[in-house]
Amino acid sequence: MTILSPTMTAVRLYGARDLRVDQIPHPGQPGPGQALLRVTAIGVCGSDLHNYIDGRIGDSVVTTPLILGHEFGAVVEAVGPEAFDGNFAPLTPGVRVAVDPAQPCGRCEMCEQGHPNLCYRLHFCGSFPDDGSLCEYMIMPAHTCFPIPASIDDAGAALLEPLGIAIHAIDLAKIQVANSVAILGAGCIGLYLLQMAKLSGADPVFVVDQYDWRLKMAEQYGGVPINFQTVDPVKAVMEATYQRGVDVAIEAAWADHSVQQAAEMARMGGRLVLVGIPGSDKVELKHSTIRRKGLTMRTARRMKHTYPRAIHMATHGMVDLNGIVSHRFPLEQTPEAYALNAAYQDNVVKIIIETTGQA
Numbered sequence: 001m002t003i004l005s006p007t008m009t010a011v012r013l014y015g016a017r018d019l020r021v022d023q024i025p026h027p028g029q030p031g032p033g034q035a036l037l038r039v040t041a042i043g044v045c046g047s048d049l050h051n052y053i054d055g056r057i058g059d060s061v062v063t064t065p066l067i068l069g070h071e072f073g074a075v076v077e078a079v080g081p082e083a084f085d086g087n088f089a090p091l092t093p094g095v096r097v098a099v100d101p102a103q104p105c106g107r108c109e110m111c112e113q114g115h116p117n118l119c120y121r122l123h124f125c126g127s128f129p130d131d132g133s134l135c136e137y138m139i140m141p142a143h144t145c146f147p148i149p150a151s152i153d154d155a156g157a158a159l160l161e162p163l164g165i166a167i168h169a170i171d172l173a174k175i176q177v178a179n180s181v182a183i184l185g186a187g188c189i190g191l192y193l194l195q196m197a198k199l200s201g202a203d204p205v206f207v208v209d210q211y212d213w214r215l216k217m218a219e220q221y222g223g224v225p226i227n228f229q230t231v232d233p234v235k236a237v238m239e240a241t242y243q244r245g246v247d248v249a250i251e252a253a254w255a256d257h258s259v260q261q262a263a264e265m266a267r268m269g270g271r272l273v274l275v276g277i278p279g280s281d282k283v284e285l286k287h288s289t290i291r292r293k294g295l296t297m298r299t300a301r302r303m304k305h306t307y308p309r310a311i312h313m314a315t316h317g318m319v320d321l322n323g324i325v326s327h328r329f330p331l332e333q334t335p336e337a338y339a340l341n342a343a344y345q346d347n348v349v350k351i352i353i354e355t356t357g358q359a
Contacts, residue, residue: 010135011334012065016055019335027139030080035091035142041154042133043071044341044351047277052338058281062128069132070101070125073157083142086307097145098157100307101125117302134334136355146307152314155352156321164306166192172298173248173273177201180246182237182265185253186214188324188350189275193252194223195319208233213347237265251276256284263289272297324350331355
């Protein structure tokens with residue numbers, strides 16, 4: 001392959017709300033087990049917004065310019081020796097792929113126990129100090145690449161990552177047929193969680209948010225919408241369940257007061273799954289609530305090898321993958337996209353950044 005330009009366009013975060021479109025060196029040719037990717041589409045995630053708004057996420061602070069982005073699809077431009085994809089098949093140039101942003105070591109205690117998302121030496125795209133996918137080209141381990149069929153477009157390839165997060169969270173929730181569920185947050189992850197919960201046989205599924213346009217989408221996917229700006233969401237769920245509470249409560253918002261609300265919605269002996277990330281890096285939760293109810297609480301740390309399942313679901317029409325996309329921006333307008341998303345303007349649900357103008 002001939003590299004036409006020694007530089008490429010990338011969008012980097014310099015500090016809180018300071019995104020800049022830069023020209024940086026092209027990553028070059030891939031080494032053994034690696035793939036050079038031409039990025040086609042990138043999703044804007046809630047964790048990206050944390051970095052954008054605060055210049056950090058949790059205790060990970062952005063101290064040097066960082067390329068954000070971890071939800072992305074790409075085309076394989078070149079591969080190094082011994083390049084095998086996520087299905088352990090040879091990876092070849094020209095293949096369209098969805099890319100797992102997590103790069104576990106594969107050798108530590110957690111990896112060997114089957115928990116690569118808890119890897120001691122985990123690298124993750126767009127999480128400081130590892131650059132992400134808001135750029136034209138990048139090099140990734142070939143095993144993070146999962147070939148996708150033509151029925152999944154470029155935007156869909158990027159959306160397989162948040163769908164994978166939802167699948168992992170539902171796995172943790174251990175939902176059974178006819179379990180009642182409450183989901184707090186009707187953003188991208190929340191709407192995928194709703195679809196996964198319904199596929200698992202949950203009923204009813206209450207969805208709590210403050211934006212009517214998101215709640216309307218939740219209703220279309222079979223959820224029972226609750227706007228916490230107009231009603232007390234805990235009271236509404238308890239009344240609807242005859243004061244029993246739900247079997248499973250999933251927090252998928254900003255993990256502030258919503259964590260306590262989720263715990264209050266859960267029944268005695270119920271399950272609480274935390275997916276959202278708090279801006280304060282603190283969980284607001286009364287110990288007496290979870291203790292007296294005997295709740296089982298699980299926290300979702302990204303995902304565990306969910307891409308094959310996500311691709312299967314998308315290919316077979318089991319999930320509405322692209323229905324949540326509300327906005328598309330070219331790479332050069334990424335700063336405007338992030339500003340819009342952070343302000344929750346123009347009925348935003350999910351933004352896709354496109355590097356090629358095609359999706």
